[in-house]
Amino acid sequence: MELNPFKQKSGIKPLENGLTEQDIKDRGYLSFALECIDNLIENGTDRYGREHHDILVSILDVQTKDCPEFPPRTTCRIGGNIGYVPTPYMVNLYNKRDFSWGYYGAYVWQDIDIKPTANNGLLEYSFNSVNAKAIAVRIKIDKELPCGIYEIVVNKGAVKPAKAAATYSIEGAWSSNSIYSEGFVPENTGRNYVFVNNVAALIDGRYPQKNNDDMDMPVFSFLERETDYTKDFYTDGNGREGNIPPKINKKTGSDEWIMLEFEEETAIDNIMISLELKNGYTMPESIEVAWANELDYSKAKYPDYMVVPWRGEKRECYWNPRGSEFYEDQSMMHSMESATNITGDSKYVEFIEKYFNEVLKISNGSEEFMWGTHKFYDVFHDECKSPNGDPHEMAIKTPVWKLLWQFNSEATASEIEYIRKMHIVDYETGEYNRHDVGNPQNDSSIKKEPCCISIAGGQFVYAFSFLYTKTNDIKYLDAAKLIANMHYNARGEKTGLSPDVPSKGDGFPSHYCGTEIIGTFCYGLLKSYETTGDELFKDQALQYLRNFGRYAYDEDNERFYAMVNIHTGETISGARWNSGEKPLGYVDLWQPYQYGFEQPLIAAQLYAYAYYLTGDKDMLYYAEKWAFMISNNPPETGCRFDTRYELYARLFSRQGTFADYYGRSISMFLNLYVTTKDNKYLAKAKEFANEAILKLYYNGLFRGHPVRNYYSNVDGVGFLVYSLLQLHVLENNPDIDFSKLVDIDNF
Secondary structure (H helix, E strand, O other), rough: OOOOOOOOOOOOOOOOOOOOOOHHHHHHHHHHHHHHHHHHHOEEEOOOOOOOOEEEOOOEOOOOOOOOOOOOOOOOOOOOOOOOOOOOOOOOEEEEEHHHHHHHHHHEEEEEEEOOOHHHHEEEEEEEEEEEEEEEEEEOOOOOOEEEEEEEEEEOOEEOOOOEEEOOOOOOOOOOOOOOOOOOHHHOOOOEEOOOEEEEEEOOOOOOOOOOOOOOOOOOOOOOOOOOOOOOOOOOOOOOOOOOOOOOOOOOOOOOEEEEEEEEEEEEEEEEEEEEEOOOOOOOOEEEEEOOOEHHHOOOOOOOOOOOOOOOOOOHHHHHHEEOOOOOHHHHHHHHHHHEEEEOOOHHHHHHHHHHHHOOOOOOOOOOOOOOOOOOEEOOOEEEOEEEEEOOOOOOOOHHHHHHHHHHHHHHHHHHHHHHHHEEOOOOOOOEEEEOOOOOOOOOOOOOEEEEEEEHHHHHHHHHHHHHHHHHHHHHHHHHHHHHHHHHHOOOOOOOOOOOOOOOOOOOHHHHEEHHHHHHHHHHHHHHHHHHHHHHHHHHOOOOOHHHHHHHHOOOOOOOEOEEOOOOOOOOOOOOOOOOOOOOEEEEOOOOOOOOOHHHHHHHHHHHHHHHHHHHHHHHHHHHHHHHHHHHOOHHHOOOOOOOHHHHHHOOOOHHHHHHHHHHHHHHHHHHHHOOOOOHHHHHHHHHHHHHHHHHEEEEEEOOOOOOOOOHHOOOOOOHHHHHHHHHHHHHHHOHHHHHHHOOOOO
């Protein structure tokens, strides 16, 4: 049996639909798109609780076609499958054999009776000699004392383990290594409590060694100690080479863990340990030691359940379990509109109108819609939920403003006016907040709180531009330009690039331009140009896109870097173990986190869209570079391991990717086909479409990911369905007016 966790895949067998590429060709792309839409209208509405509504649920089990009240997840909140987050090295459950995942978990452990003594700052534990292949140590620490394991010595330095693992947390990061893990209980839902007892292991060269400048993950290793154990080893206040750096320590007290493995069965009778505080050392409350010399191979596995982490599970509001959320359904509304255009069947647009009217009822007369990335409607309890705060927020996805205006112009105008009043925090500078915190110039009791995150700013720019074209009220065009110019005025003098978040002060988002600006914000600019004809929006977008390509594209390796320093034009290489949300190195095309600073697929789309809209040759040059990179690094290549979403990368990413990523890729290739007439792009679009159908289609629906058993609007099934409609139109009507049936863009 293969015991190498880094070669091992999940034990999950994805659902099989039995289709072949010939089946897809015989049926046609339109058939799959319409079948999914029809199933959602028939089976995907609110049939739960006391009240029923013509609204779509966010999650639908593709086997039962029901919305699960507690869909499976990998975090520790209500409805989760397990009480701990599985990582390949979750060894702190060594005595819980049912939870033994990964190589270390396969050991059969036996407890040791220990006798503690002190030895010059080290805690020394002696015991009757055992012939061990591995040792596990659990140290209980006072919960008020943040600390970490600083040093460990075996048999007074006579034995050096071959492999080691230790718990750690990364100071300043949102999560521990491998996966976001929130310890939620009902009374504090909405707060980010993070378990920090994941494990860093030195196995098979998994982590970088010291003095490797390209890899910045701290390494737990062993100090080459002198034989004189009376020597004071604590004079260097900055930590010693070869040990965990002082910045790696627990923010709150908890159990610490060490795993040691030896090349061969070794007699062990003594362990010495030191624990480091930020300003000194501490004694533990208690310590447990276990030893093992036998492997139970049946325990060496990954969790076998249909859960893919790291898309929308960081917060309840990011994946809307048990719920319905109109904003996340905008791409599906876009698809339904085009379904009516293509088939002539008005039922699709009629359903959108019903859905919109239900949302207005649920909004209960409020100025703003009950929608966005912080709110959803709980269909089981018939109530609006805001489990992670109650702000109004829009990010990345573009509403179908034209349709909403057609159905109810007054409500649509009210929503956009609400954005102007409550999200712009300074009418002079153009600073805004992604949340509706209000404007001190409207209400003196409000504190000015800018948070100019471009994934929201781009949506605001386009919303204001749209409303200007409907009302001719200049204040909306002014509002769109105000936000656009705020970003433009923050650009670096050398690069001409705007930072992702100008309001973050010394934080990295205020000094780096990444695919968040190039993708989502530039879309708002170009859509505003397309809508209003105002050249300012086009000129700013083209400058950003051109300069980002100039600095971020690596000609030698034919890849784009994820970020550019707006002041120097430099890019930053390195591993992402300890970088939080800072996307170092080249873009990670298929990374799973949907609201982060890395949006490479949207950036790729944007270059193709910019060329379609403006004819600028530089846009075509970089669009084709993106297309080449995506073609040569398809979804099955997976994503980077050296990240905080390591568990997803190792277990699931090579099974395929999310529905929206397939859809965005298909649309990008089709956009290039329309503008260049190069058949290779049409062929590539079909290749990605076929893969998406083979991996995601099941029982008349599309799943959000190949290793999921449910449809999820958060996973962007609407983007995939729309791209299939685009592909159908182009394949069957190459000379038809494209805009009459489907739009060229799929944002």
